[in-house]
Amino acid sequence: MIVEFKNASLSYGDDRETLSDLNMALGEGEFRFLTGPSGAGKTSLLKMIYLALRPTKGDFSLFGENAMDAPREALPALRRRIGVVFQEFRLLDHLTAFENVALPMKVAGINQNQYREDVSELLNWVDLGDRMDAKPATLSGGEKQRVALARALVSKPDLILADEPTGNVDPAMSERIMKLFIELNKLGAAVIVATHDLHMVQSLGKPVLRISDGKLSRAPGSGGAA
Amino acid sequence: MSRNSAQMPGNQNEAEEAPKRGFFNRRKSEPLLPEAGAGGAPLTAVIAVISFLAVLAMAAVLIINAAAQDWTASLRSEITVQIKGANTAEIEAGSAAAMRILNETDGVIDAVLRSQEDTAALLEPWLGQANASAFLNVPALIEVKVSLELRGDLELLRNRLAAAAPGATLDNHAGWHGRLTTAARSGQALAFTVFLLVMGAACAISSFAARAGLAANHEIVSVLHLVGATDDFIAREVQRRFFLLGLRGALAGLATALIALTLIGVVARTNVGTDSFLPQFTLGGWMFLWLATVPLVTCFVTALTARLTVLKALREQY
Incomplete structure:
Protein backbone atom coordinates (compact mmCIF):
# COMPACT_ATOMS: atom_id res chain seq x y z
CA MET A 1 0.00 0.00 0.00
CA ILE A 2 1.14 3.53 -0.74
CA VAL A 3 -1.05 5.09 1.98
CA GLU A 4 -2.94 3.25 4.69
CA PHE A 5 -4.83 4.63 7.68
CA LYS A 6 -6.42 2.32 10.25
CA ASN A 7 -8.72 3.86 12.86
CA ALA A 8 -6.61 6.99 12.76
CA SER A 9 -7.63 10.27 14.36
CA LEU A 10 -6.19 13.75 14.41
CA SER A 11 -6.68 16.51 16.95
CA TYR A 12 -4.91 19.86 17.27
CA GLY A 13 -4.12 19.88 20.95
CA ASP A 14 -7.68 20.08 22.25
CA ASP A 15 -10.14 17.27 22.84
CA ARG A 16 -12.02 17.85 19.59
CA GLU A 17 -10.96 15.51 16.81
CA THR A 18 -10.54 17.21 13.42
CA LEU A 19 -10.48 13.80 11.77
CA SER A 20 -11.74 10.72 13.53
CA ASP A 21 -11.73 7.00 12.97
CA LEU A 22 -10.07 7.33 9.62
CA ASN A 23 -9.78 4.20 7.49
CA MET A 24 -8.30 4.49 4.05
CA ALA A 25 -6.07 2.52 1.72
CA LEU A 26 -4.45 3.74 -1.46
CA GLY A 27 -2.50 1.25 -3.53
CA GLU A 28 0.09 1.74 -6.25
CA GLY A 29 -1.28 3.45 -9.33
CA GLU A 30 -4.60 4.31 -7.70
CA PHE A 31 -6.40 7.63 -8.10
CA ARG A 32 -8.75 9.33 -5.61
CA PHE A 33 -10.58 12.59 -5.59
CA LEU A 34 -11.08 14.07 -2.15
CA THR A 35 -14.09 16.29 -1.70
CA GLY A 36 -15.98 17.89 1.11
CA PRO A 37 -17.00 21.29 2.38
CA SER A 38 -14.41 23.89 3.40
CA GLY A 39 -13.01 23.18 6.85
CA ALA A 40 -14.07 19.53 6.76
CA GLY A 41 -10.47 18.31 7.07
CA LYS A 42 -9.29 17.72 3.49
CA THR A 43 -6.10 19.73 3.97
CA SER A 44 -5.49 18.10 7.37
CA LEU A 45 -5.72 14.68 5.76
CA LEU A 46 -3.26 15.69 3.05
CA LYS A 47 -0.93 17.17 5.71
CA MET A 48 -0.87 13.83 7.47
CA ILE A 49 -0.06 12.06 4.23
CA TYR A 50 2.83 14.39 3.39
CA LEU A 51 4.04 14.07 6.98
CA ALA A 52 3.54 17.66 8.11
CA LEU A 53 1.29 16.21 10.81
CA ARG A 54 0.97 12.77 12.31
CA PRO A 55 -2.24 11.16 13.51
CA THR A 56 -2.76 11.41 17.23
CA LYS A 57 -4.32 7.93 17.35
CA GLY A 58 -4.48 4.82 15.23
CA ASP A 59 -2.16 3.39 12.59
CA PHE A 60 -0.68 5.10 9.56
CA SER A 61 1.70 3.62 7.03
CA LEU A 62 3.30 5.21 4.00
CA PHE A 63 4.97 3.22 1.21
CA GLY A 64 4.58 0.18 3.42
CA GLU A 65 6.50 1.74 6.33
CA ASN A 66 5.05 2.56 9.70
CA ALA A 67 4.84 6.34 9.56
CA MET A 68 3.37 6.75 13.05
CA ASP A 69 6.65 5.92 14.76
CA ALA A 70 9.09 6.72 11.96
CA PRO A 71 12.12 8.54 13.39
CA ARG A 72 12.73 12.12 12.32
CA GLU A 73 15.72 11.03 10.23
CA ALA A 74 13.51 8.75 8.12
CA LEU A 75 11.02 11.46 7.11
CA PRO A 76 13.00 13.24 4.35
CA ALA A 77 13.37 10.04 2.33
CA LEU A 78 9.61 9.41 2.56
CA ARG A 79 8.79 13.02 1.67
CA ARG A 80 10.98 12.86 -1.45
CA ARG A 81 8.66 10.20 -2.82
CA ILE A 82 5.71 12.57 -2.54
CA GLY A 83 4.94 15.53 -4.79
CA VAL A 84 2.63 18.08 -3.24
CA VAL A 85 0.74 20.90 -4.94
CA PHE A 86 -0.19 23.18 -2.07
CA GLN A 87 -3.39 25.19 -2.16
CA GLU A 88 -1.47 28.35 -1.21
CA PHE A 89 1.42 27.40 -3.59
CA ARG A 90 4.15 27.86 -0.94
CA LEU A 91 6.74 29.09 -3.42
CA LEU A 92 9.96 30.64 -2.11
CA ASP A 93 9.75 34.32 -2.97
CA HIS A 94 13.49 34.95 -3.27
CA LEU A 95 13.96 32.17 -5.83
CA THR A 96 13.07 32.24 -9.51
CA ALA A 97 10.44 29.96 -11.05
CA PHE A 98 13.26 27.71 -12.28
CA GLU A 99 14.85 27.51 -8.83
CA ASN A 100 11.51 26.84 -7.15
CA VAL A 101 10.81 23.95 -9.48
CA ALA A 102 14.35 22.64 -9.03
CA LEU A 103 14.08 22.75 -5.23
CA PRO A 104 13.25 19.05 -4.63
CA MET A 105 16.18 18.04 -6.84
CA LYS A 106 18.54 20.42 -5.09
CA VAL A 107 17.66 19.22 -1.60
CA ALA A 108 18.11 15.66 -2.82
CA GLY A 109 21.70 16.58 -3.69
CA ILE A 110 21.28 16.14 -7.45
CA ASN A 111 23.65 18.13 -9.65
CA GLN A 112 22.07 20.95 -11.63
CA ASN A 113 23.40 19.51 -14.89
CA GLN A 114 21.26 16.45 -14.29
CA TYR A 115 17.96 18.23 -13.72
CA ARG A 116 18.26 21.38 -15.80
CA GLU A 117 16.60 19.81 -18.84
CA ASP A 118 13.75 18.27 -16.82
CA VAL A 119 13.00 21.54 -15.03
CA SER A 120 13.06 23.52 -18.29
CA GLU A 121 10.82 20.94 -19.94
CA LEU A 122 8.28 21.04 -17.12
CA LEU A 123 8.18 24.83 -17.10
CA ASN A 124 7.68 24.82 -20.87
CA TRP A 125 4.89 22.31 -20.50
CA VAL A 126 3.03 24.57 -18.05
CA ASP A 127 3.52 27.49 -20.47
CA LEU A 128 6.11 29.21 -18.31
CA GLY A 129 9.11 28.66 -20.57
CA ASP A 130 9.55 32.41 -20.91
CA ARG A 131 9.09 33.06 -17.18
CA MET A 132 11.80 30.79 -15.81
CA ASP A 133 13.77 33.67 -14.30
CA ALA A 134 10.71 35.41 -12.85
CA LYS A 135 10.31 35.67 -9.08
CA PRO A 136 6.92 34.60 -7.63
CA ALA A 137 6.05 38.20 -6.74
CA THR A 138 5.87 38.98 -10.46
CA LEU A 139 3.76 35.92 -11.34
CA SER A 140 -0.03 35.81 -11.47
CA GLY A 141 -2.00 33.38 -9.29
CA GLY A 142 -2.36 30.97 -12.18
CA GLU A 143 1.34 31.12 -13.00
CA LYS A 144 2.24 30.46 -9.38
CA GLN A 145 -0.13 27.51 -9.42
CA ARG A 146 1.65 26.08 -12.45
CA VAL A 147 5.10 26.61 -10.89
CA ALA A 148 3.86 24.78 -7.78
CA LEU A 149 2.58 21.98 -10.00
CA ALA A 150 5.91 21.69 -11.81
CA ARG A 151 7.75 21.59 -8.48
CA ALA A 152 5.52 18.75 -7.28
CA LEU A 153 6.17 16.68 -10.40
CA VAL A 154 9.84 17.35 -11.11
CA SER A 155 11.18 14.50 -8.99
CA LYS A 156 8.76 12.02 -10.60
CA PRO A 157 7.16 11.11 -7.28
CA ASP A 158 5.44 7.84 -6.45
CA LEU A 159 2.57 9.73 -4.78
CA ILE A 160 1.09 13.01 -5.96
CA LEU A 161 -1.05 15.08 -3.61
CA ALA A 162 -2.82 18.13 -4.96
CA ASP A 163 -4.86 20.54 -2.86
CA GLU A 164 -7.18 22.47 -5.19
CA PRO A 165 -4.69 22.29 -8.08
CA THR A 166 -7.04 23.94 -10.56
CA GLY A 167 -8.35 26.67 -8.30
CA ASN A 168 -6.42 29.49 -9.95
CA VAL A 169 -6.12 28.44 -13.58
CA ASP A 170 -8.38 28.88 -16.59
CA PRO A 171 -10.59 25.98 -17.74
CA ALA A 172 -8.23 24.97 -20.54
CA MET A 173 -5.22 24.77 -18.21
CA SER A 174 -7.40 23.09 -15.59
CA GLU A 175 -8.32 20.34 -18.04
CA ARG A 176 -4.70 20.01 -19.09
CA ILE A 177 -3.52 19.67 -15.49
CA MET A 178 -6.12 16.99 -14.76
CA LYS A 179 -5.14 15.09 -17.89
CA LEU A 180 -1.54 15.27 -16.72
CA PHE A 181 -2.49 13.75 -13.35
CA ILE A 182 -4.33 10.96 -15.15
CA GLU A 183 -1.35 10.34 -17.45
CA LEU A 184 1.03 10.26 -14.48
CA ASN A 185 -1.38 7.92 -12.73
CA LYS A 186 -1.30 5.61 -15.74
CA LEU A 187 2.51 5.63 -15.52
CA GLY A 188 2.21 4.27 -11.98
CA ALA A 189 1.97 7.24 -9.63
CA ALA A 190 -0.75 7.16 -6.99
CA VAL A 191 -2.72 10.42 -7.00
CA ILE A 192 -5.00 12.19 -4.52
CA VAL A 193 -6.62 15.42 -5.67
CA ALA A 194 -8.58 17.49 -3.17
CA THR A 195 -11.07 19.69 -5.00
CA HIS A 196 -14.37 21.52 -4.85
CA ASP A 197 -14.88 21.16 -8.60
CA LEU A 198 -17.59 18.51 -8.62
CA HIS A 199 -18.16 18.92 -12.36
CA MET A 200 -14.56 17.90 -13.02
CA VAL A 201 -14.84 15.02 -10.52
CA GLN A 202 -17.94 13.65 -12.23
CA SER A 203 -16.52 14.09 -15.73
CA LEU A 204 -13.39 12.04 -14.99
CA GLY A 205 -15.20 9.15 -13.31
CA LYS A 206 -12.49 8.40 -10.76
CA PRO A 207 -13.18 7.10 -7.21
CA VAL A 208 -14.17 9.86 -4.81
CA LEU A 209 -13.60 10.14 -1.06
CA ARG A 210 -15.71 12.59 0.87
CA ILE A 211 -14.86 14.20 4.19
CA SER A 212 -17.65 15.63 6.25
CA ASP A 213 -17.60 16.50 9.96
CA GLY A 214 -14.20 14.88 10.32
CA LYS A 215 -15.35 11.55 8.91
CA LEU A 216 -14.00 10.04 5.70
CA SER A 217 -16.32 8.01 3.53
CA ARG A 218 -16.65 6.79 -0.04
CA ALA A 219 -18.89 9.12 -2.01
CA PRO A 220 -22.17 7.55 -3.15
CA GLY A 221 -21.93 6.18 -6.67
CA SER A 222 -18.16 6.44 -6.69
CA GLY A 223 -16.02 3.51 -7.77
CA GLY A 224 -13.25 2.01 -5.64
CA ALA A 225 -12.96 1.73 -1.87
CA ALA A 226 -12.02 4.23 0.81
CA MET B 1 6.14 5.84 -11.52
CA SER B 2 9.07 5.67 -13.89
CA ARG B 3 11.86 7.93 -12.71
CA ASN B 4 13.51 7.79 -16.10
CA SER B 5 10.72 9.32 -18.10
CA ALA B 6 12.50 12.34 -19.52
CA GLN B 7 9.47 14.08 -21.02
CA MET B 8 6.09 15.03 -19.65
CA PRO B 9 3.18 13.09 -21.09
CA GLY B 10 1.87 14.66 -24.27
CA ASN B 11 4.61 17.27 -24.29
CA GLN B 12 7.15 16.07 -26.83
CA ASN B 13 7.00 19.12 -29.09
CA GLU B 14 7.21 21.67 -26.32
CA ALA B 15 10.12 19.83 -24.74
CA GLU B 16 12.10 20.30 -27.91
CA GLU B 17 11.58 24.04 -27.62
CA ALA B 18 13.12 24.21 -24.13
CA PRO B 19 15.92 26.78 -24.08
CA LYS B 20 19.39 25.29 -24.08
CA ARG B 21 21.81 26.78 -21.62
CA GLY B 22 25.50 26.55 -22.31
CA PHE B 23 28.49 26.90 -20.01
CA PHE B 24 28.57 30.69 -20.07
CA ASN B 25 24.85 31.34 -19.60
CA ARG B 26 24.14 28.68 -17.01
CA ARG B 27 22.04 29.80 -14.08
CA LYS B 28 23.75 31.05 -10.99
CA SER B 29 22.13 29.36 -8.00
CA GLU B 30 20.56 31.66 -5.44
CA PRO B 31 21.21 30.70 -1.82
CA LEU B 32 18.19 28.90 -0.42
CA LEU B 33 18.14 31.16 2.63
CA PRO B 34 17.92 34.86 1.80
CA GLU B 35 20.72 37.02 3.13
CA ALA B 36 18.47 39.21 5.25
CA GLY B 37 17.36 36.19 7.21
CA ALA B 38 20.85 35.43 8.44
CA GLY B 39 21.62 38.85 9.91
CA GLY B 40 23.21 40.35 6.80
CA ALA B 41 25.16 43.59 7.19
CA PRO B 42 24.65 44.03 10.98
CA LEU B 43 26.03 40.55 11.64
CA THR B 44 28.99 41.23 9.34
CA ALA B 45 29.71 44.47 11.25
CA VAL B 46 29.54 42.72 14.63
CA ILE B 47 31.84 39.94 13.45
CA ALA B 48 34.26 42.59 12.11
CA VAL B 49 34.43 44.16 15.58
CA ILE B 50 34.82 40.74 17.22
CA SER B 51 37.55 39.79 14.77
CA PHE B 52 39.32 43.13 15.40
CA LEU B 53 39.36 42.48 19.16
CA ALA B 54 40.38 38.84 18.68
CA VAL B 55 43.32 39.83 16.46
CA LEU B 56 44.47 42.43 19.02
CA ALA B 57 44.19 39.86 21.82
CA MET B 58 46.18 37.32 19.80
CA ALA B 59 48.74 40.00 18.92
CA ALA B 60 49.11 40.75 22.64
CA VAL B 61 49.78 37.05 23.31
CA LEU B 62 52.47 36.98 20.60
CA ILE B 63 54.08 40.30 21.53
CA ILE B 64 54.27 39.44 25.24
CA ASN B 65 55.75 36.07 24.34
CA ALA B 66 58.41 37.65 22.11
CA ALA B 67 59.23 40.33 24.71
CA ALA B 68 59.47 37.76 27.49
CA GLN B 69 61.84 35.66 25.40
CA ASP B 70 64.03 38.71 24.79
CA TRP B 71 64.00 39.65 28.46
CA THR B 72 64.82 36.19 29.74
CA ALA B 73 67.28 35.15 27.01
CA SER B 74 70.04 37.36 28.44
CA LEU B 75 69.21 36.33 31.98
CA ARG B 76 69.47 32.66 30.97
CA SER B 77 73.00 33.07 29.56
CA GLU B 78 74.44 35.44 32.17
CA ILE B 79 75.48 35.05 35.76
CA THR B 80 77.08 37.58 38.12
CA VAL B 81 79.89 36.93 40.58
CA GLN B 82 80.08 39.35 43.49
CA ILE B 83 83.24 39.61 45.64
CA LYS B 84 82.98 41.23 49.03
CA GLY B 167 83.96 36.57 49.78
CA ALA B 168 82.66 35.47 46.37
CA THR B 169 78.97 34.75 45.76
CA LEU B 170 77.39 33.60 42.52
CA ASP B 171 74.01 34.99 41.40
CA ASN B 172 72.30 33.13 38.57
CA HIS B 173 69.40 35.67 38.40
CA ALA B 174 66.94 32.85 39.05
CA GLY B 175 64.72 35.15 41.07
CA TRP B 176 64.47 37.76 38.32
CA HIS B 177 64.07 35.10 35.67
CA GLY B 178 61.25 33.49 37.63
CA ARG B 179 59.46 36.77 38.26
CA LEU B 180 59.76 37.88 34.63
CA THR B 181 58.56 34.51 33.39
CA THR B 182 55.61 34.60 35.79
CA ALA B 183 54.74 38.15 34.72
CA ALA B 184 54.98 37.22 31.03
CA ARG B 185 52.87 34.10 31.51
CA SER B 186 50.26 36.07 33.43
CA GLY B 187 50.13 38.65 30.65
CA GLN B 188 49.80 35.93 28.04
CA ALA B 189 47.10 34.15 30.02
CA LEU B 190 45.19 37.41 30.39
CA ALA B 191 45.44 38.15 26.65
CA PHE B 192 44.44 34.61 25.76
CA THR B 193 41.49 34.82 28.17
CA VAL B 194 40.39 37.98 26.36
CA PHE B 195 40.74 36.09 23.05
CA LEU B 196 38.56 33.24 24.38
CA LEU B 197 35.97 35.69 25.72
CA VAL B 198 35.83 37.39 22.34
CA MET B 199 35.34 34.00 20.67
CA GLY B 200 32.61 33.29 23.23
CA ALA B 201 30.95 36.53 22.19
CA ALA B 202 31.20 35.39 18.57
CA CYS B 203 29.44 32.15 19.55
CA ALA B 204 26.68 34.02 21.38
CA ILE B 205 26.10 36.47 18.52
CA SER B 206 26.16 33.68 15.96
CA SER B 207 23.72 31.57 17.95
CA PHE B 208 21.35 34.52 18.43
CA ALA B 209 21.52 35.45 14.74
CA ALA B 210 21.01 31.85 13.64
CA ARG B 211 17.87 31.51 15.77
CA ALA B 212 16.58 34.87 14.55
CA GLY B 213 17.33 33.86 10.97
CA LEU B 214 15.52 30.58 11.41
CA ALA B 215 12.47 32.35 12.86
CA ALA B 216 12.50 34.89 10.02
CA ASN B 217 12.73 32.07 7.47
CA HIS B 218 10.16 29.80 9.11
CA GLU B 219 8.13 29.37 5.92
CA ILE B 220 11.22 28.62 3.82
CA VAL B 221 12.42 26.03 6.33
CA SER B 222 8.96 24.40 6.35
CA VAL B 223 8.91 24.17 2.56
CA LEU B 224 12.45 22.80 2.48
CA HIS B 225 11.40 20.09 4.93
CA LEU B 226 8.28 19.27 2.91
CA VAL B 227 10.24 18.82 -0.32
CA GLY B 228 12.53 16.37 1.46
CA ALA B 229 15.35 18.43 2.93
CA THR B 230 17.12 16.90 5.91
CA ASP B 231 17.98 18.93 9.01
CA ASP B 232 21.59 18.55 8.02
CA PHE B 233 20.92 20.05 4.57
CA ILE B 234 19.25 23.12 6.14
CA ALA B 235 22.01 23.43 8.75
CA ARG B 236 24.62 23.28 5.95
CA GLU B 237 22.87 26.10 4.12
CA VAL B 238 22.88 28.22 7.29
CA GLN B 239 26.49 27.27 8.02
CA ARG B 240 27.59 28.26 4.52
CA ARG B 241 25.79 31.60 4.81
CA PHE B 242 27.33 32.31 8.22
CA PHE B 243 30.78 31.29 7.04
CA LEU B 244 30.61 33.76 4.16
CA LEU B 245 29.22 36.55 6.37
CA GLY B 246 31.84 35.69 8.99
CA LEU B 247 34.66 35.67 6.45
CA ARG B 248 33.67 39.09 5.14
CA GLY B 249 33.47 40.55 8.66
CA ALA B 250 36.56 38.74 9.95
CA LEU B 251 38.74 39.95 7.07
CA ALA B 252 37.55 43.52 7.66
CA GLY B 253 38.39 43.13 11.36
CA LEU B 254 41.83 41.69 10.50
CA ALA B 255 42.63 44.55 8.13
CA THR B 256 41.63 47.15 10.74
CA ALA B 257 43.61 45.39 13.47
CA LEU B 258 46.72 45.17 11.26
CA ILE B 259 46.53 48.92 10.62
CA ALA B 260 46.18 49.56 14.37
CA LEU B 261 49.09 47.23 15.19
CA THR B 262 51.29 48.86 12.55
CA LEU B 263 50.64 52.26 14.11
CA ILE B 264 51.35 50.90 17.62
CA GLY B 265 54.57 49.33 16.30
CA VAL B 266 55.67 52.66 14.81
CA VAL B 267 54.95 54.46 18.10
CA ALA B 268 56.87 51.80 20.05
CA ARG B 269 59.90 52.11 17.74
CA THR B 270 59.96 55.91 17.90
CA ASN B 271 60.10 55.66 21.69
CA VAL B 272 63.31 53.59 21.69
CA GLY B 273 65.67 54.88 24.35
CA THR B 274 62.92 56.49 26.39
CA ASP B 275 61.17 54.82 29.30
CA SER B 276 58.39 53.53 27.04
CA PHE B 277 56.33 50.69 28.47
CA LEU B 278 55.62 49.32 24.98
CA PRO B 279 57.78 46.39 23.88
CA GLN B 280 59.41 46.56 20.46
CA PHE B 281 57.75 44.52 17.69
CA THR B 282 57.22 44.45 13.96
CA LEU B 283 54.53 42.59 12.01
CA GLY B 284 56.94 39.97 10.73
CA GLY B 285 56.10 36.89 8.68
CA TRP B 286 55.42 34.44 11.49
CA MET B 287 53.41 36.96 13.48
CA PHE B 288 51.36 37.87 10.44
CA LEU B 289 50.67 34.18 9.79
CA TRP B 290 49.47 33.68 13.35
CA LEU B 291 47.21 36.71 13.14
CA ALA B 292 45.87 35.61 9.74
CA THR B 293 44.57 32.43 11.35
CA VAL B 294 42.32 34.48 13.68
CA PRO B 295 39.71 35.34 10.97
CA LEU B 296 39.65 31.68 9.96
CA VAL B 297 39.09 30.63 13.57
CA THR B 298 36.38 33.31 13.87
CA CYS B 299 34.66 32.05 10.71
CA PHE B 300 34.91 28.46 11.87
CA VAL B 301 33.50 29.30 15.31
CA THR B 302 30.70 31.40 13.80
CA ALA B 303 29.71 28.83 11.21
CA LEU B 304 29.94 25.85 13.56
CA THR B 305 27.89 27.62 16.24
CA ALA B 306 25.24 28.53 13.66
CA ARG B 307 25.11 24.94 12.46
CA LEU B 308 24.75 23.46 15.94
CA THR B 309 22.16 26.09 16.90
CA VAL B 310 20.09 25.37 13.80
CA LEU B 311 20.25 21.61 14.27
CA LYS B 312 19.05 22.03 17.87
CA ALA B 313 16.34 24.53 16.94
CA LEU B 314 15.05 22.35 14.08
CA ARG B 315 14.64 19.44 16.46
CA GLU B 316 12.86 21.63 18.98
CA GLN B 317 10.57 23.58 16.65
CA TYR B 318 9.93 21.60 13.47
Missing part, protein backbone atom coordinates in the same frame (compact mmCIF):
# COMPACT_ATOMS: atom_id res chain seq x y z
CA GLY B 85 85.85 42.02 51.31
CA ALA B 86 86.94 43.91 54.41
CA ASN B 87 89.04 46.29 52.32
CA THR B 88 89.96 47.13 48.77
CA ALA B 89 93.03 44.89 48.73
CA GLU B 90 91.03 41.90 49.86
CA ILE B 91 88.38 42.60 47.21
CA GLU B 92 91.02 42.93 44.48
CA ALA B 93 92.72 39.69 45.54
CA GLY B 94 89.37 37.89 45.56
CA SER B 95 88.51 39.33 42.15
CA ALA B 96 91.77 38.14 40.63
CA ALA B 97 91.30 34.65 42.09
CA ALA B 98 87.72 34.52 40.83
CA MET B 99 88.73 35.66 37.34
CA ARG B 100 91.40 32.92 37.27
CA ILE B 101 88.86 30.26 38.19
CA LEU B 102 86.34 31.57 35.65
CA ASN B 103 88.87 31.64 32.82
CA GLU B 104 89.83 28.03 33.58
CA THR B 105 86.27 26.78 33.61
CA ASP B 106 84.75 25.03 30.58
CA GLY B 107 81.47 26.64 29.57
CA VAL B 108 82.48 30.18 30.52
CA ILE B 109 82.17 32.15 27.30
CA ASP B 110 83.21 35.53 28.60
CA ALA B 111 83.98 37.09 32.00
CA VAL B 112 84.30 40.86 32.48
CA LEU B 113 85.32 42.44 35.74
CA ARG B 114 83.40 45.72 36.11
CA SER B 115 85.52 48.67 37.18
CA GLN B 116 85.07 50.33 40.60
CA GLU B 117 83.55 53.36 38.84
CA ASP B 118 81.00 51.20 36.96
CA THR B 119 80.04 49.40 40.12
CA ALA B 120 79.74 52.62 42.11
CA ALA B 121 77.54 54.06 39.33
CA LEU B 122 75.08 51.24 39.90
CA LEU B 123 74.58 52.59 43.43
CA GLU B 124 73.81 56.14 42.26
CA PRO B 125 70.02 55.67 42.19
CA TRP B 126 70.15 54.98 45.92
CA LEU B 127 73.20 56.95 47.16
CA GLY B 128 73.24 59.86 44.74
CA GLN B 129 76.34 61.03 42.89
CA ALA B 130 78.57 60.91 45.96
CA ASN B 131 81.76 58.85 45.56
CA ALA B 132 80.49 55.72 47.26
CA SER B 133 83.79 53.86 46.99
CA ALA B 134 85.41 56.53 49.15
CA PHE B 135 83.50 55.49 52.25
CA LEU B 136 82.19 52.00 51.38
CA ASN B 137 83.91 48.78 50.47
CA VAL B 138 81.91 48.46 47.25
CA PRO B 139 81.96 44.81 46.17
CA ALA B 140 83.49 43.91 42.81
CA LEU B 141 81.17 42.55 40.15
CA ILE B 142 82.10 40.10 37.39
CA GLU B 143 79.61 39.67 34.53
CA VAL B 144 79.94 36.17 33.14
CA LYS B 145 78.43 34.70 29.98
CA VAL B 146 78.05 30.95 30.26
CA SER B 147 76.91 28.08 28.06
CA LEU B 148 73.51 26.50 28.68
CA GLU B 149 75.20 23.29 29.87
CA LEU B 150 77.17 25.16 32.57
CA ARG B 151 74.06 27.22 33.39
CA GLY B 152 72.26 23.97 34.08
CA ASP B 153 74.68 23.01 36.86
CA LEU B 154 76.55 25.82 38.58
CA GLU B 155 77.23 24.02 41.86
CA LEU B 156 80.83 23.01 41.05
CA LEU B 157 81.70 26.53 39.87
CA ARG B 158 80.05 27.99 42.96
CA ASN B 159 82.16 25.74 45.25
CA ARG B 160 85.42 26.46 43.40
CA LEU B 161 84.78 30.22 43.61
CA ALA B 162 84.00 29.98 47.31
CA ALA B 163 87.25 28.05 47.90
CA ALA B 164 89.41 30.47 45.88
CA ALA B 165 87.75 33.68 47.04
CA PRO B 166 85.91 33.35 50.37
